[in-house]
Amino acid sequence: MERKSERMKMHQVFTVSDGLYIPLGSDTQQVFKEVKDGVSSIKEGQRFDFPETTYVSQFSDDPSLSYEGSSRLEAMAKQSIKNSIAKLPRKLDTEDTGFIICTTKGNIDLLEPEKTFSQQSNEMYLFRLASKLSTYFGIPHKPIVISNACTSSLLGLIHGMRMIMCGKYKHVIVTGADIVSAFTLSGFRSLKALSSSYCKPFDNDRDGINLGEGAGTIIISADASLSSYPEQIILSDGFTSNDGTHISAPHRNGEGLHTILRKLVSKHGASTSDFISAHGTGTKFNDAMEARAITRSGLQNTPIHSLKRYFGHTLGACGIVESIICIQGMLQNLLIPSLGLNKLGTDDYLNMVRRPEERELRSFIKMGAGFGGCNAVIRFQKAEA
């Protein structure tokens, strides 16, 4: 095994393109337009034989999703990857390209409970899903799969960023995807984590999440000339941590999240970012925990929003999907309001974005947290002119 004894030379990492495929729109510009107009894809309805009305963001037999041998999840992931590749100014050299797939449950809708463990189809294995996608896009490297609850795609971006920094890859395609299924919906329902109505992140009356589905892809690269954006965007930092306290509830004081936010603050100062995109699921505990961690890190005056009310909680995909919206917001110098908020309901004060506001934006932090006590933060910024 080869190992470099000298300190590694760090490459700068540029975010060069993105692609979305979620029920709110079939790519970034369409989704961003809906978000700007305050439109949400969360709909009330009867789903999966549940007795009560559920509120989810779900594709309804979308004719543009052609299955042709693909599962629903693969079709969404493929579309988001295609969208991201199509915007690049020139073709990627796939020999130098890493590929990371991030998902919590993959093709969970294909699980067959009447069969035994060993009789389950290949579709159930996340590494097969990844190799199917990498073959489709002609990427020779073995794809990497990360399944780390709701921080999955933030961890994918962090791992990809580090692999470019240390020179392992020149480019990395990072895709996050998850679907709404009876499996996950019944599970969150059993935990009493579903909202009885539309979710209300950070609101005093928040009572749970709305699930969402879809896929997002971000392409990062050491080569700024591959950028599809009007301004160069750098993925500057990313960290993960674990609370070490509970498998399905966040740390009361936001300890793990605070630890990694503090790392950003000590590197970039208290004005480390022009806005924060919170995880903001709309559960009592998550939102309170985030508010605590932000206050403890001295970031309580930084404008903050949650995007969950626009397209639901997309689980393993949410870190990438929401980062893509924030990149558009930063490029257009527009603070995106936190939809669903009436009266702030966290003990700690937060500078919530309540209406769209034009102002110069040069950087932002995307945060995430999830079951298993995991936390993650990443920071994007515009390159200095």
Place this chain on the structure above:
Amino acid sequence: METFNYSVIKSGMIKSSQYPEFNWDGTTSADTNFLQSLYEKMKVEYPKYYKMNELCQSGVLSALLSLPKNYEVDYDPDKLGLIVQNNSSSLVSDFPYSKEYYCTREKIYQPKPSLFTYTLPNILIGEICIKQKLLGENFFFISEEFDLEPILDEVRFLFETGVLEGCLIGWAEVNPDNINNFFFFLTPDSFNNHQLGEQINQLYFH
């Protein structure tokens, strides 16, 4: 000679570089449940253990057998990481959960929440971090076979940039018929050993 602590727990073998008293070659198979018997022999006495699925139970024992004896005093918990990889994610729990869900939905629509919680692979990371107070970086990778490359790439970065000072690494594959766990603990010093990859492969594949 290995320069790092490691342990193997699999159906038919238990091996630990630090706790040879628990080694088992599978020949004395009087125990019907070797994992339970290991838990008892190790005198772990951790009531939460009984709430876990087998993936987490075996993982918690693997961590105990692989972490250096005095790691709590030698390391800052924020600088201790945990990276785990396996083949089948949490399928070992997805399966009973979906059975329960399909069986109960017509009557009460109420599967057990405790079953659902274990349908994520990184709950294993959460359980180990709670028990051992490892509070630094954590990643759960999925791979068909034990694949050191992405793990060591990540660990190299974390050591060289000073984010971590120690990292517990594990392959944790559990299905209804088999347990196959291989865990080891690396530090920047043991990482710079040039035979590291060969030693790990030797220990895992032989």
